[in-house]
Amino acid sequence: MNLLHEPWMPVRRRDGSRAWIAPNQLSDPDILAFDADRPDFNGALAQFSVGLLQTSTPVDSGVAWDERFENPPSAVVLSEWFAPFAEAFELDAKGARFMQDFSLTADEGSFNEIGALLIDAPGENALKNNSDHFVKRGRVSGMCAHCAASAVLTLQINAPAGGVGNRTGLRGGGPLTTLLLSMPLDGQPRSLWDDLWLNVRDQRGFLALCGDAGKSALHFRFPWMSDIAAIQRAGGETAPVQVHPHHVFWAMPRRIRLDFETVASGDCDVCGRSSERLVQRYVSKNYGFNYKGPWNHPLSPYYEATQGWLPMHPQPGGFAFRHWLGWALGQVADKKKQRCASVVQHALADRRGQLRLWAFGYDMDNMKARCWYEATLPLYGLADCDADAQGWVGSQVDIWIAGADLAASYLRSAVKDAWFSSEARGNFSAIDATFWSSTEAAFYDQLRDLIDLARQNLEGDMLAVRESWHRVLIITVDKLFDTIFVGAGQVERQRPQRVAKAFRQLKKNMRGPKVRQALSLPALATEKPTSRNPAAEAAAI
Template sequence: MSLLAEEWIPVLCRDGRMAWIAPHQISDPDVVALAANRADFNAALMQLLIGLLQTTTPVKNESDWVEWNDIPPSADVLQQWFSSVGGAFVLSGDGHRFMQDAHMSGGAECSIDALLIDAPGGSAVDKNTDHFVKRNTVQSMCPHCAATALFTLQTNAPAGGAGHRTSLRGGGPLTTLLVALQRRSLWHDIWLNVLPQREFMQHAGDAKKTAPHFTFPWLADITAIQAPGGETQPMQVHPHHVFWAMPRRIRLDFGEAREGVCDICKRVSTQLISRYFTKPQGLNYKGPWRHPASPYYETKEGWLPVHPQPTGFSYRNWLAWVLGSSQSKKEVQAATILSYFVAERRLRPSSDIRLWISGYDMDNMKPRCWYETTFPLYSLPRDSRTARKNLQELIKRLLEAAELAAFYLRQAVKHAWFGELDARGDLSFVDKAFWDTTEIDFYQLLKAAMHSVSMEASEQEGFPQFAMRFGEKWHTALFAKSLELFSKDIVGLTSQGNPRRVAEAHRRLRGALTGKTIRDVLHLPVMEKRVSSSDPA
């Protein structure tokens, strides 16, 4: 069974129909999006198709890329591109299999649902704690869903016990991909994330390692890349290997396949799979890896990929994941795909593109949540380094002020409810309400700031005046929204606390929001005397 010949990828068509296509059909203009039944499958399939194109496309430079963006390749052309890697995409049989250990014999038997990252583990079943994701809901998969689940696991692999490795980017990495705001076609969304080969080959890896198993590790014994008990560093493999990493040693069991309905896609299959076998000691990825679809942050040990956190995604992450930042003494670099887009891609207008962000928030082996959202990019400054620097500095100040306002609000709620008591508890819902409530104001201000930067206003009027102009607007929004949340949505809706304590907490909140600290962050003049009105200025 070849995954390059089978029609196995679920997609949405322009007329609303759902269909299944082969990889070489992704340039069909009627195909507009992926349509798997699981969100993590859609994210994984997108990465698989990007990796397939990045590995096979002959596009050498940006001019070549633009030609295929304007006029997508035909299905015949794509088949020609993919034909060189056909042997790596065979899912079943006695030989090499897609994403499976070719030389593994025996191993621990696992039910097929264990391929799903959110499936309840043995401990959850034993303790009867599988409340939200129930056991035995997925008892068999068709080969197509099993292939998707397998790729999803290898790409996001969390810790799996002794010797069961995490993915090349660690357990549950954050993935950021470019997509069109208005659906043009699936091809164009995928193609946005493909780099010219000349650019891609500059990334971690050894381009001279052209033997197929240095790209697709399942085409040889694991020892061809990594010594027993050893590590896999970037220079041990080809740069394209980053898309096809295989930290887990797995072998799907087709021996007892039967006919029936797949528990995931609900289609009838003659080869339902109910189990697989696994062994420890897969490829152990260490060293300076750089996956092109993940932002990275700097540590004493080097650059590490960003992972989702329990707080989820909000505009507080926009600067770091879109332009990179050095907030909170932590240097963050945007994903290579996005950095290249900002610096080199001349698509106009860039406001038609958004950043699709997704990933599992993992607590070691346990998935706490799947997060997914999109960030607007608006009209990112491209040509002027000064304009981009001004924009980064402005957004940094806006976010620092928002962090302060969220802290002030949280402290005020705590004081209103508990007074001076050293009460402990989870007040994260206050932060969540704050970031959600101020999101629209932030993006409206961001869009206006970008327009101002594109018109070179920040350079003409000088950065201090530019920053002050937007800082005043943001300060006004933070003041109004914070007080509204306190008075109407949080403290005002509860019966806790006494009126005097609530009034004192409200007074403190107003004072903090109009005080020197937050105004200094926004580089606003400190008020000598506060006017007794609802306006902070």
């Protein structure tokens, strides 16, 4: 089964129906989005498609890119693009197989149930300790070949820490991915092609990002086309200079191989479709590709650490507007320098129009998946702003988020003081999550207006905007404390004096100098204290 010819990718059509397509149908204008049964599969299929298009496209200029955005290539043209790489996309061949170890045999490795390919499957410790309370064992015992291909792809992209020698992905375990999306046109959603092509750039520019474009042999792009030793010595590492730039899309940290010899017939436990070839197990072995060095994956934002720039990962609490600046424009604050994904940076410099950002990924605790997060963040007309205007937008948003961060901290502390004490330990992330979601609409309303000003090279009254944002923060934290968290509790189970004290302190903090300083607001004028000395008062009279 060749993944360039097989209709294995589930999609949603414009009429709402579901279909399975081959990659050469990606430019069909009636296809709107991927429609897999698992959200992580959708994310992986999007990255597969972007990677395939970037690997194969002959487009090498901005003008040619614009032409393909306005006039997508036909299925015949896409087939011509993909043809030179067809042998790398065999899923069940005797030799090289898509994203599977070139030479691994059953004698060398160990068999695993096919369900273990899924990122959220319970691990060995969970099974041993009988702690698989929420994600049960045995849910997936057979996958059709289509879902098995998606599972292998998803694992290699997100590969978490998994014991001795089980390597993480090129971006670490559970990376954060940000993809550009188009905005609806005349009230109608744009096609899947429009969304995918936004994340592909001219070939000449891409090849200059990371890696050695001179390494043209197929296995430098697709590492499963030869034994691991052809790139990485035993016990060694794989750095960008050892492979072709396209390798970033096809990294293969895990040594696995699907078992197509022992199959069954029945319904796939993932998609529910009937199949005569349900894959039930796979062979695995540790010590695959060990990715180290200055990798720059085009679809991930990075942050600066002591060891250099590292890819970002989803964290507990999910996604909120506090992430907008880092993911859209990057941040230059001394203690938290971030840069947006290079595909986003390129789009904001070279594209035009209304765009969105699709962010997704697993929040991982070593090998355990805590949660899958995804969100769509508006960029509005940011791409229509020049570099100076974008920098100005970033500086204003940085101030707003600094004030919101402080407000969230004050709210959390006040609720803890009212319930327990400031030293109380535990998971209070629900407080933060509620705060960020409650202020999100106001933030994006202000952001849209700010970007509209920037597009016109107007500055407006930013002091008034920050004052307005300050009022939003005050009203929100007061309401959340008084009606959602503390005030909603049973009176007989609370200590009114402690609650009142915490609320007074919250009000004082939110109106105090630290929040005003964070929001770059002028200090409030204070009255000169009156004398309390009766003799002095009498003398004055």
